[in-house]
Amino acid sequence: MALIRRRNSATFRLFSSDNTMTRMYEVYIMNRPVFFQENAPTDAHSLVIREPDKSTLDALPNFIREHPELNGIVLLSSDPEALWMNFCFGYREILAAGCVVYNREGSFLWIERNGKWDLPKGKVEPEEKIEAAAIREVKEETGIGQLTLIKDLGKTYHTYDENGVPVLKTTFWFLAVHDGGDTLGAPQTIEGITGVHWLPSPVPNSIQEGTYPSILALMNRAVTAKSDL
Incomplete structure (x- = not known):
């Protein structure tokens, strides 16, 4: 299933697997993948942040710049779509x-x-x-x-x-x-x-x-x- 939504010049997409209906978004910030999802990852090398607020989203670029050892970041949320939209509203x-x-x-x-x-x-x-x-x-x-x-x-x-x-x-x-x-x-x-x-x-x-x-x-x-x- 895919959902595309336009609002305030932002495009959002909802990913869902056929069986688990897992919602996930992925964006690369400074060439590091950042995932917005519901379920905890199995990758032990990714930093997991639970229910991040807007200030955490805004600080992601600086945080990634200061931690080049990170393979990626996983942002866990009960509503990944809302979190993703909140992130997108900070960008053109x-x-x-x-x-x-x-x-x-x-x-x-x-x-x-x-x-x-x-x-x-x-x-x-x-x-x-x-x-x-x-x-x-x-x-x-x-x-x-x-x-x-x-x-x-x-x-x-x-x-x-x-x-x-x-x-x-x-x-x-x-x-x-x-x-x-x-x-x-x-x-x-x-x-x-x-x-x-x-x-x-x-x-x-x-x-x-x-x-x-x-x-x-x-x-x-x-x-x-x-x-x-």
């Missing part, structure tokens, strides 16, 4: 869209952006459909066309500061296939992109260590989705 939202692209050879499309391995994505234009934005961004950032969307991969959330304003970016992701082989790309250098590459899965450790945790988790999800086709 930006909507983006992107694709995990594979080709006929089974390779996946990666880019090098600002010194990190990444996937093509970008902001959704006003009145633009999410699916159209995802395809457009891939073409603009990589020069790769002939794309067909195969499956919705869900959304990712991460936060950052933009000129002192806290931003929550919601990115809609799709699995897409390129009707070709290892087609030569054209990096959009104005966006800080210096390389376009087709790589096998799994990628080497050097690339896994040089990308963002959210991107690595998304790629793993995409590989699973592709194998289920």
Whole structure:
């Protein structure tokens, strides 16, 4: 089940498993996952905070910055949706869209952006459909066309500061296939992109260590989705 709600420019999503109806939200703050959920985690490396208040939510970025040893934070609440909305109201939202692209050879499309391995994505234009934005961004950032969307991969959330304003970016992701082989790309250098590459899965450790945790988790999800086709 998925619930999408818009209010004060914030987008909220409710995740539920088929059997347990467990509600959970996940956002990356300074590249660390923060979970909003009802049930206690089994991961002993995650810090658990029970029923956090608004001041605790507002202090999360500084707390994570001061504790780089944390793998993640779990915020336990009897009402994760209300807690998530309370968190979102402190941010300006930006909507983006992107694709995990594979080709006929089974390779996946990666880019090098600002010194990190990444996937093509970008902001959704006003009145633009999410699916159209995802395809457009891939073409603009990589020069790769002939794309067909195969499956919705869900959304990712991460936060950052933009000129002192806290931003929550919601990115809609799709699995897409390129009707070709290892087609030569054209990096959009104005966006800080210096390389376009087709790589096998799994990628080497050097690339896994040089990308963002959210991107690595998304790629793993995409590989699973592709194998289920």
